[in-house]
Amino acid sequence: MSFYNFRLFFYSLLLAGWFISCQEKEQSFVLEYPDYFPKPVYGFDNNPLTREGFILGRELFFDPILSADNSISCETCHAQAHSFADHNLTFSTGINNQTGLRNSPAIINAAWQPSFMWDGGVNHIEVMPFAPITNPIEMAEDFNNLIRELNEHPRYPQMFREAFGNPEINSQKILYALAQYMSVLVSKDSKYDKVRTGNADFTEDEGAGYTLFKNYCAQCHVEPLFSDFSYRNNGLADVNGDTGRGRITLDPEDNFTFKVPTLRNISLTYPYMHDGRFRNLRQVLDHYSEGITAHHNTDPSILKSGKNGMNFSETEKQELESFLRTLTDYTFISNPHFSN
Template sequence: MKNKIYLTLLLLFGLMVLFSFKRVKGNEDENLFAIPSNFPKPTYHFKSNPLTTEGVELGKTLFYDAIISSDNTVSCGSCHQQSAGFTQHGHAFSHGVNDLLTKRNSMPLYNLAWSTSFGWDGGVHDLDLFAISPITNPVEMNENMANVLDKLRKSQNYPSLFKNAFGSEEINTERFLKALSQFMLTMVSANSKYDQYMRMEGVELDEKELAGLELFKQKCASCHAGELFTDYSFRNNGLEPAKVEDLGRFEVNQQESDKHKFKVPSLRNLGYTAPYMHDGRFETLEQVLDHYAGKVVKSEYLDPILQQNGKLGISLSSDEKVKIIAFLKTLDDDYFIKKESFSESSLKTVIPKKDILDDVKKLSFGNEKHQLIMNESLVFYLKLKDAILKKETNKAAVLANKLALSLDRIDRKNLDIASRVYFDKVYQGIAFDADHIIEGKALAQHQFDHFGELSANMFRLMASFKPSDKPLFYYESSEKKFSWLSNLSNEESTSIIKPYQFKDLKKRAIQP
């Protein structure tokens, strides 16, 4: 009897979820996109680009392939990572080719079918044109569409993928952009605790979350409106002017009244998408609410909502902040973050990756002093690795600084020209990531992300110079985009590594 009741309840729950999403007419495969029952009608023009299984798969492959950047190192997925709500967790600014920095924080990608403009300044009004901006931006992908299409036409896999998606092997701009749109349109985030509560799917908000919801409606919903938690408008929210001026919406339309205005972002998945604001200046939600409660800067462009009755900002007590944050956490969609169909690991076509050994050169390195410096740097590195993996953020920051200073003692004058150029390039990469580890001492994930890139450059030095008198081992995990060097041949089975559950490790030995 109990089993029958359980099966009946399970069936009812399945039907409830099924009817919580409405299909979109025009899509050949209606399972690829559905409108959550608590969402409004999407604005995207599905009739001109109906979603197909093959089109979405092509778009996903393009999304994760660095072939669309000038040096084949940066993909859409580089700055829009699923584990971070398709943004770049811990990074104030997006990173482009040659580790160049943009001037804005990477916006998360989800629920794009409802958006009426794209980017912090809304400079693009059609999702099908959105990808052109990062591809042609000199500090992002630094490429042009003609080169992108030429590389795709000459590739081994893309002609057949385009044929599967569009009926012929023709590769053109329209098909390229529509395929990317098809994949991005499937990124629907609508299964948070809040969504399940609103759809009456057997989930309840607790007392603090409900109080936070009521406060949110009173104090935040004017801008972060509806089930999408944005009204898609552009507003100046009174931020202290940044060191590098960014005029926001004004750069698109040259209207004086739009200076320093930026798009109102959705508040979904905030638990995954830190830091916050267009320039990533706030690391925590507490800092965001502190800004609105008492740090809003008055200017001629400040939004009227933030200057009412002669007062700046939003009146928020400490208790109200706690309750609002409790509610905001109910907007985190763990299902969306972990959905396998969005991940690079679910691609049906393997994307060729540049082998890191291609960068390793045999350098002229006969100076005994240099050997001592490299060995000292390796000691700092190995200690840094342990601190990163143990999430000892302050210790990691100190060791990252020691590593960068140690390597900087290498006398470039004693290297031949080719070695000097190579060392400087690799060292700059290490120093860049070391700086981020130092700056991110309050964010373990931020340090973790940068340590992987730092390790790749340390491998380049160690494999080139071979200063150690014992073998070193380089581990790579493409699944979590993490790598590290070790002086142990079996470190993958040690207690410090096991908790991370790296499933796709590759190991290389660097012989002395």
């Protein structure tokens, strides 16, 4: 080999090495979010985020194989077009047409959530899917049965190999893959975000609504995720004895408190509240304005301007609603990477 040829050979080796490392980089994924978001709670410590792990999680999320009779997928109750809440149903329909007593929440920015469910009954994203998969009125599946079905499937063993390095399928890997998929569902492209990054301006109504929002709502629906993830009572009358957080902690001070939900994509996720009692945003604003039923755990900030609530004028309600609509992220609900 002449010196020149050797050099060429050497450079092509270098080039090949560079190419392989670029490809490897493409396999691992970073969670992208704006600099005004806090650091996510979920750090992928034992479950490194990879493209293949995310793709496997997405496949599982949309697959009814996760339910006992292969009729219900996660997507049945968590649809992308509705910010991964249900299709505007008060109560979701699970296996054998059964329904529960709580409204299906949106799944967005889950990597920032310290706990899950309206009552915070699940405290880690990696165990979260266990609840719906085994719940007798949601998917009613047995993990051994699910693992057997996945092993017999024409594609899954290969997908598990690609995601985790070997084809063994177990419950931990199923939960890890779903945690990866859910974590990547980051909503950050609403008009509100464009205003924050200097790429849009609020209209006069939206701006007035934002000021009201900061005065009356933002202490619980904390920006930029629009929740502080605490449990509060926002003055809803008890209709079915659901004591919320109190059921988990058994502390009477937690009775009838529920997790403060995010308001991102709120225009897409009606009906509202843990039991879906309000059909539209106007009913929600009427509630905060003059529909409060005080309970001894009702948060004092809810009673701000009087014992029935915040007493908004008609104009103020319209302004607040205009602002809430700036939280809709159309890029998120049409992102092809999130869908099957």
